[in-house]
Amino acid sequence: MPAFNKTIAALCLIAPCLAGAETRPEHMVYVRSIDPSIEQDIRYATAHNFTGHALDGYEAPECLLAEDAAKALARVQSTLRAQGYGLKVFDCYRPSRAVADMGRFATLPGDPTKAEFYPRVSKQDFWKLGYVARVSGHSKGSTVDLTLTGPGALPAAVGMPGAKQVDCTAPYGQRWQDGGLDMGSGFDCFDERAHTANSAINATAKANRLRLTAAMEKEGFVGYSKEWWHFSYNGNPALTEVMNFPITPLALESSQQLIVVTSKNWTDIQGTAQRYQRHGKTFEKTGEPFAVVLGKSGLAWGKGLTVVERRAGPVKREGDGKAPAGIFKLGTAFGYDNRADTRLPYLPLSPTVECVDDGKSERYNQLVDGATVSKDWNSSETMRRKDDMYRKGIFIEHNTPAAAGAGSCIFFHIWRAPDSGTLGCTAMEPANIQQLFAWLDPRQQPLLIQLPEAEYAQLRESWGLPQR
Structure with a gap:
């Protein structure tokens, strides 16, 4: 085996060998809980990064840092906001398994994102050139990748790049728009133009880099000469442990109420639901389990709070x-009655309320009153039905x-029959939907967890789910 491949093979063995890597340490916090005004675009939780896939360990697009670093970052944000600017983070804590995933990528054939992220270098040279570290400061909770937002920033592009990739060093306005100011290159651009002191970039980009660097250095962050976006916090020398716990949704950790629905397998149309209430750090069952029916074709990974691209x-x-x-x-409750006994926000369904399922509409996947908004859709579902299925429901x-x-108009609602699958919703008998109306409290940040039994068992520990 060539020396390079031996090195990568060793790197790929790091993650499984680390002790105590599965549980989030107390000192690691969600930046969103410290300062929700800091924008987030966690690239390694998506396929839009130099590897072309979501990295191992990114179960959710969340930024976590050591508490000292997170509070320092919040101070940077406060300073910049007073000047009319702000921060947008691309990556924070990175599980060591994700670093190993990067290593594996370098050994695989193909360059799916070369045209955008590394058009002038070979991926086998990432480490030699200093663009990727074998042991990352990100895995210690002290390093963050970010950009500067503010006046004149172009709006962030939506979705994923098309088939034609644009060089990350292309002029601002031509390359991928991340919602930040012109910094001279895109994020994760493995090119000399991304070097912090590069002299070839324009004056505006130079000024933006200087502003970002000055604000970060003031609060104890140190930049990296080859990546303008990369800063490590040096205010706590004790941050030396390489960690490997997965990144899971903040919402799951802050939720006080869960509804857990499981089915036998992906194609089963019937399932079982159980309510849970948090008591301290654990969830305890509330009430008895009850039957539900699922989509007529079973279950499929949906677009929620977790990353499902590689599952x-x-x-x-x-x-x-x-x-x-x-x-x-869980969102708005709705129903045929003018009022409802629920703490959830409630929408009475008039005959003109529709749910838009036309993916070309700006109101796709929304409940709208067709009598009061300008119609730009060709397909929708009338919510005030002739039957009782939507007499009570929850979005x-x-x-x-x-x-x-990606799918639209998914509800809890009343079932047609206990053996009649839905078009994609989760349905139940009237008494159970009434029970949810009375129990759910938006102040307790309720969540639905819906999985086949095997996937629930596999993910229970890493996601921190209750025992069934």
């Missing part, structure tokens, strides 16, 4: 007859914000 199993699409699997927030925040074609 085995089907992925939900519009019109597939599958209910979404994953973790989801499940799948595909929110909406991506065209």
Whole structure:
């Protein structure tokens, strides 16, 4: 085996060997809980990064840092906001398994993202050139990748780049728009133009880099000469432990109420639901389990609070007859009555209320009153039905914000029959939907967790789910 491949093979063995790597340490905090005004675009939780896939260990697009570093970053944000600017983070804590995933990528054939992220270098040279570290400061909770936002920033592009990739060193306005100011190159651009002191970039980009660097250095962060976006906090020399716990949703850690729905397998249309209430650090069952029916074609991974791009199993699409699997927030309750006994926000369903399922509409996956808004859709579902299925229901925040074609109009609602699958919703008998109306409290940040039994068992520990 060539020396390079031996090195990478050794790197790829690091993650499984680390002791105590599965539980989030107390000193690691969600930046969103410290300062929610700091924008987040966690690239390694998506396929839009130099590897072309979501990295191992990124179960959710969340930024975590050691508490000292997170508070220092919040001070940077406060300083910049007073000047009319702000921060947007691309990566924070990075599990060591994700670093190993980067190593594996360098040994695999193909360059799916070369045209955008590394058009002038070989991926086998990432380490030699200093663009990727074998042991990353990100894995110690002290390092953050970010950009500067503010006046004149172009809006962030939505979705993923098209088939034609644009060089990350292309002029601002031509390359991928991340919502930040012109910094002279895109994020994760493995090129000399991304070097912090590069002299070839324009005056505006130089000024933006200087502003970002000055604000970060003032609060104890040190930049990296080859990546303008990369800063490590040096205010706590004790941050030396390489960690490997997975990144999971903040919402799951802060939720006080869970509804857990499981089915026998991906294609089963029937399932069992159980309510849970948090007591301290654990969830305890509330009430008895009850039967539900799922999509007529079973379950498929949905677009919720977790990253599902690399998971085995089907992925939900519009019109597939599958209910979404994953973790989801719960939204508005609705029904035929003018008022309802619930603490959830409530929408009375008039005959003109529709749920838009046209992926080309700006109101895709929204409940709208067709009598009061300008119609830009060709397909929708009338919510005031002739039967009782929507007499009481709750909007499940799948595909929110909406991506065209990823599925829409997913609810809890009353079932047609205990053996009649839905078009993608989760349905139950009237007494149980009434029970949810009375029990759910938005102040307790309730969540739906919906999975086949095997996936629930596999993910229970890493996601911190209750014992069934």
